[in-house]
Amino acid sequence: MGESLKGLKRTVMCGDFRESNISNTVTAMGWVQRKRNLGGLVFVDLRDRTGILQVVFGDKINEDAFKKADGVKSEYCIAVTGKIVKREAPNENIPTGMVELQGEQIKILSESETPPIYIKENLDAAENIRLKYRYLDLRRPDMQRIFKIRHKTAKIMRDFLDESGFIEIETPMLTKSTPEGARDYLVPSRNYKGKFYALPQSPQLFKQLLMVSGYDKYFQIVKCFRDEDLRANRQPEFTQVDMELSFVEEDDVIALNEKLIKKVFKEIADVDVKLPIERMQYKVAMEKYGSDKPDLRFGMEIQDISDVVKNSEFKVFQDALQNGGSVRAIKAEGCANMGRKQIDKLGEFVKTFKAKGLAWIALKDGEIKSSILKFLSEEDINNIKHVMxxxxxxxxxxxxxxxxxxxxxxGELRLHLAKELNILKDNKEFRFVWITEFPLLSYNEEENRYQAEHHPFTMPMDEDIQYLESEPSRVRAKAYDIVLNGEELGGGSIRIHDTKLQERMFKVLGFTQESAWERFGFLLQAFKYGPPPHGGLAYGFDRLIMFLTGTENIKDVIAFPKNQNAACVMTQAPDVVDEKQLKELGIDVFQEN
Amino acid sequence: MGESLKGLKRTVMCGDFRESNISNTVTAMGWVQRKRNLGGLVFVDLRDRTGILQVVFGDKINEDAFKKADGVKSEYCIAVTGKIVKREAPNENIPTGMVELQGEQIKILSESETPPIYIKENLDAAENIRLKYRYLDLRRPDMQRIFKIRHKTAKIMRDFLDESGFIEIETPMLTKSTPEGARDYLVPSRNYKGKFYALPQSPQLFKQLLMVSGYDKYFQIVKCFRDEDLRANRQPEFTQVDMELSFVEEDDVIALNEKLIKKVFKEIADVDVKLPIERMQYKVAMEKYGSDKPDLRFGMEIQDISDVVKNSEFKVFQDALQNGGSVRAIKAEGCANMGRKQIDKLGEFVKTFKAKGLAWIALKDGEIKSSILKFLSEEDINNIKHVMxxxxxxxxxxxxxxxxxxxxxxGELRLHLAKELNILKDNKEFRFVWITEFPLLSYNEEENRYQAEHHPFTMPMDEDIQYLESEPSRVRAKAYDIVLNGEELGGGSIRIHDTKLQERMFKVLGFTQESAWERFGFLLQAFKYGPPPHGGLAYGFDRLIMFLTGTENIKDVIAFPKNQNAACVMTQAPDVVDEKQLKELGIDVFQEN
Known part of the structure; x- marks a missing residue:
């Protein structure tokens, strides 16, 4: 067992020692980053979350301490008392490099076996090992930096929202399973056997009810849950910065959030976000970038060449046009010499998105090469060149x-090429865009019905409400997403606040009046008592932190993440439980044969 | 459907209008608290979360608005534009009482049916109705005040901890079921059929691991879960303000938290908490108050009269003393005239706590009455009088x-009498006390083994470690609770940070080495890599808010609480789910016969 503190107090953190501390008698505590014995002197780099301080022990300074210090190894946890002196050979690479601590006393608070991973920046270890020994992985300075930024970002956002009149209100974690979303995590009830709570996918309904209750401006930084198969950068539990405001329209929510975004990016990343942030209609985003989260850091926009090829003899073009489709193209600048094999690979790539193929025209010096040369006249090619x-x-x-x-x-090919061609190399831009006027509904071919693009509580645009039943796909929503560098950072909408309109919406989604009331009766009922116009927005906080820390793996911004199977490698959760526990809950584990 | 805002902006909140606004043209939005038609004038009390503003409509001000306003009813949500004027008959009871808004335009944003509960302070409605229409209950000004205070308290605590160098780090909600606590809420895993996550009862192990990781000072305001039968003032999900610090001993944790408590009570309740807060050993608290959470706002301490009755002939006393027990008493001042029936009731009361009976001595003027008079000599009585x-x-x-x-x-009789005698009537005191030196372990007679009083990770006091195996009940813990007016506000301890000692602890608790490693292997393993000395504390945030708002029902400080059966009356959670959902999780609902 290590030594006890027994009243010994740390006086200052390792990274905070400066020349002004010289000749102070101090006590520092932390971990041994490394130890070197250079003859009569033992040097210890002592590390805590603030940085590293050099400690020197010598038989002339204090012989007992010197001997004891000589026995320490990496990651021992120690406390050292002594005097701060000017360092003979300053190290200008670290902030404490002008001074060192002359160790007069040392306590070994705990020993360490050799850690299975190095405690250092930019560790190149297998993810599984990092997750298993997460407590050591989290000890690494780059991980500590991430969680300091995460804390600071949450603080800035909370302070901003508090100053803007928002009240943080906690909504329930044990709530009701609702359809029309992703798969819920369920929690069996002990009091009502056979019934289940669901963990919330978002506090959507509760925050709307808080608006009905007159709280006016609500926010919450809150855990949400989705039991989906995990793609990269998805976690079963994730954090949202969730807000809702009353008596507002789209522009109000957008203007407030632009100020919030500007503040966060300035204070955390020293990035100046120019306001107002560009806005782009969903339709435009799809047509130019083939995506509702366009990456605007580079061009390569999609162009419609339907008109100029409408008379070509190429059957694929004709078929597409006759079936109400189109012929569109992107231009890879300076890539006319791309090899046949590479182009074929691009063709394979687009096929994964159900395209039948990829036609190409290479404008080589004095010569045109093309997969469809025989179908195109010179005029066709000139017209295409012109449009493109x-x-x-x-x-x-x-x-x-x-x-x-x-x-x-x-859209995918555009992103793929940007990566292949390294177009964004050294690009430090933070390119924001609001996407607006989303379709309210989309047709689910499998289930043969319309489904909500955002969620069933989104307000249609005033001028489109009339088409709700007659032409559902034509109806645009009062919805907006904030997109950064091709990733959705957050999204929201103005909500329906009228029982009748909400009932119409549920009907379009295939609910009977009865089933709508069974599921959402409390909301429909609440709307009968003077609900205010309201709307809101939610940020994916984990993704925001990824941007702010320049991290590409969501696991790096979550202290104790799950792996791709939604398991915790460290604690071995999920795990079997006692039969007694299941019995109390009235459930059985189903035996598959 | 109500009217749309269509660009109409609210200029100021209802409660904020003052004489300085006179002659401003403004737009206010809110709910109709009441409407009166006094001949040619319609008066509307317009309410939002900040207060009430009187709005007057007249056919001479604007006839259309007047007519429209005459049609509004209570809880309609409206927007009014007009001019702020000086009120002819000021209302000094409300802050906006010097002015009124002359309504020139009115929009009815939504109508309201007659609400099933009154939107007013101090509502006297059945709890079930309040919970069912929670969105209306939350609209009442006293409820809104509570949630503003809750928000502000969380803000103050976060700010304080941030300024004190703490980092807020989120720990997982989907975690591992651990024994040695209350009953867990379980979450079936879809990927590992037959295995379960547990919702956390506290972030205990994760925060300790964060200390191993060198985060130095962690905090989190976080939801925790216990699937226990709900007593009054218990909820299945509750909020903790949880913290952990490295390189500290008891006094460090206590000193920091005293500053935090002082700040919160000053800023929220304008109460000056004198520091340092009194400390009392567990043993003393039990002996004087019969409780580890003594209410020190009144005396009536328990006195030991074993010595003075040790020679009495009363068999009950003799038996107690011979069996290692004691004879103790409390004094109800001025209660000698209490009726026989009432005293008998007190006797019944103590029997619910397993006492065999209650002896009494009434010191009436010139006369002694007592249930045990025949067993006591005059000297005995004088001695008892003296000790008492x-x-x-x-x-x-x-x-x-x-x-x-x-x-x-x-201890219970003391509290009971204080209530019966109304001793605390008009007492506005906030009486804090730290309870220290708790027993580490207690003997569970049912299970025939020792169990942890606090939790299995609590550090024994240095001088008692030697008795861990030989005399477990003698071992005191480095644990401390902060008690306010007889309620536990929070508690914590210094933790074990040594694999060997932690293994000894598990062994005393009846774990084999194998079962301890199976359950807590990640913690035992983590302690092998230089864990720092550490300790922490957690507050029950809901209970803290109850104190700060003077609320006696925990449901009043939780926006969407559960009822006594852990159900949400409003949303009808828990609920049945689709068979398909259960199948995906590999579970069956157990059919009881």
Whole structure:
């Protein structure tokens, strides 16, 4: 067992020692980063969350301490008392490098076995090992930096919202399972056997009820849950910065959040976000970038060449156009010399997004090469060049299909090429854009019904409400997403606050009046008592921290994340439980044969 | 459907209008508290979360608005534009009472049916109705005040901890079921059928691991869960202000938290908490107050009269003393005239705490009455009077039994009498006390083994570690509770940070080495890599808010609470779920016959 503190107090953190401390008698505590014995002197780099301080022990300073210090190893936890002196050989690479601590007393608070991973920046260890020994992984300075930033970001956002009149109100974790979302995590009830709570996918309904209750401005930094198969950068539990405001329209929510975004990015990342942030209609985003979260840090916009190829003899083009689709293209500048194999790979790539193929035109010096040369007249090619604003050495890549396929495949191809061509190398830009006027509904072909694009509580645009039943796909929503560098940072909408309109919406989604009331009766009832107009927005906090820390793995911004199977490698959760526990809950584990 | 805002902006909140606003043209929005038509004028009390503003509509001000306003009813949500004028008949009871708004335009944003509960302070409605229409209950000004205070308290605590170098770090909600606590809420895993996550009862192990990781000072305001039968003032999900610090001993944790408590009570309740807060050893608290959370706002301490009755002939006393128990008493001042029936009721009361009976001595003027008069000599009575410091008109109440029964029954009797005698009427005191030196372990007679009083990670006091195996009940813990007016506000301890000692602790608790490693292996393993000395504390945040708002029902400080059966009356959670959902989780609902 290590030595006890027994009244010994730390006087200052390791990273905070400066020349002004010289000749102070101090006590520092932390971990041994490394120890070197250089003849009569033992040097220890002592580390805590603030940095590293050099400690020197010598038989002339204090012989007992010197001997004891000589026995320490990496990651021992120690306390050292002594005097701060000027360092003979300053180390300008660290802030404490002008001074060192002459160790007169040392307490070994606890020993350490050799850690299975190095406690250092930019560790290159297998993720599984990092997760298993998460407490050591979290000891690494780059991880500590991330969690300091995460804390500070939450603080800045809370302070901003508090100053803006928002009240943080906690909503329940044990709530009701609702359809129309992702898969819920369920919690069996002991009092009502056979019934279940659900962990919330978001506090959506509760925050709307708080608006009905007159809280006016609500926010919460809150855990949400989705039991989905985990893609990269998804976690079963994640954190939202969630807000809702009364008596507002889209512009109010957007203006407030622009100020919040500006503040966070300035204070954390020293990035100046220019306001107002650009806005782009969903339709434009899809047509130009094939995505509702366009990365605007580079061009390569999609162009519609339907008009100029409408008379070409290429059957694929004709089919697409006749079926209400289109022919569109992107231009890879200076890529006319791309090899055949590489282009074929791009063709394979777009096929994963259901495109039937990829046509191409390479504008080589004095020569045109193309997969569809025989179908195109010189005029066709000139027209395409003109629409694409293409020059010699450019490569034009074309997809013809129904619009949804054209947009997605070219949108993905655009991103793919940007990566392949390293277009964003050294790009430090933070390029924000609001996407607006989303479709309210989309048609789910599998289930043969409309479903809410955002959620069933989103307000249709005033001028489109009339089409709710007759032309559901035509209805646009009062919804807005904030997109940063091609990633959705947050999103929200103005909500329906009228029982009748909400009932119409549920009907379009395929609910009977009875089933809508069974599921959402409390909301429909609440709307009968003077609900205010309201709307809100929620940020994915984990993703925001990824941006602010320049991290690409969501696991790095969550202290104790789950792996791809939603398991905690460290604690071995989930785990079996006692039969007695299940019996109390009235459930059985189902035996599959 | 109500009217749309269509660009109309609220300029100021209802409660904020003052004489300085006179002649401003403004737009206010809110709810109709009441409407009166006094001939040619319609008066509307317009309410939002900040207060009430009087709005006047007249056919001479604007006829259309007047007519429309005449149609509004209570709880309609409206927007009014007009001019602020000086009020002819000021209302000094409300802050806005010097002015009124002359309504020139009115929009009815939504209508309201007659609400099932009144939107007013101090509502006297059945709890079930309040919970069912929680969104209306939360609209009442006293409820809104509570949630503003809750928000502000969390803000103050966060700010304080941030300024003190703490980092807020989120720990997992989907974690591992651990024994040695209350009953866990379980969450079935879809990926590992037959395995379960548990919702955390506290972030205990994770915060200790964060100390191993060198985060130095952690905090979190976090939801915790216990699936226990709900007593009054218990909820299945509750909020903790949880903290942990490295390189500290008891005094460090206590000193920091005293500053925090002082700040919160000053800023929220304008109460000056004198520091340092009194400390009392567990043993003393039990002996004087029969409780580890003594209410020190009144005396009536328990006195040991074993010595002075040791020669009495009363068999009950003799039996208690011979069996290692004691004879103790409390004094009800001026209660010598209490009726026989009432005293009998007190006797029944102590029997619910396993006392065999209650002996009493009433010191009436010139006369002694007592249930045990025949067993006591005059000298005995004088000695008892002396020890009890009792005077004429006092009533002495005596229990003889084993100590645990004596303490509990007299401790409860003391509280009961204080209530009966209305001793705390008009007492506005906030009386804090730290209880220290708790026993580390207690013997569980049912399970025939020792269990942790606090939790299995609590550090024994240095001088008692030697008795861990030989005399477990003798070992005191480095634990401390902060008690306010007889309620536990928070508690914590210094933790074990040594694998060997932690293993010894688990062994005393009846774990084999194998089962301890199976359950807590990650903690035992973590302690092998230089764990720092550490300790912490957690507050019950809901209870703290109850104190700060003077609320006696925990449901009043939780926005959407559960009822006594852990159900949400409003949303009807828990609820049945689709068979498909259960199948995906590999569980069956157990059919009881």
């Amino acid at each position: 604003n293409a020059n010699t050495e450019d490569l034009i890549l074309i997809v013809a299909d129904k619009n949804s396929v054209v947009f997605q495949s070219l | 410091n009792a005077n004429t008109e006092d009533l002495i109440l005596i229990v003889a039994d084993k100590n645990s029964v004596v303490f509990q029954s007299l």
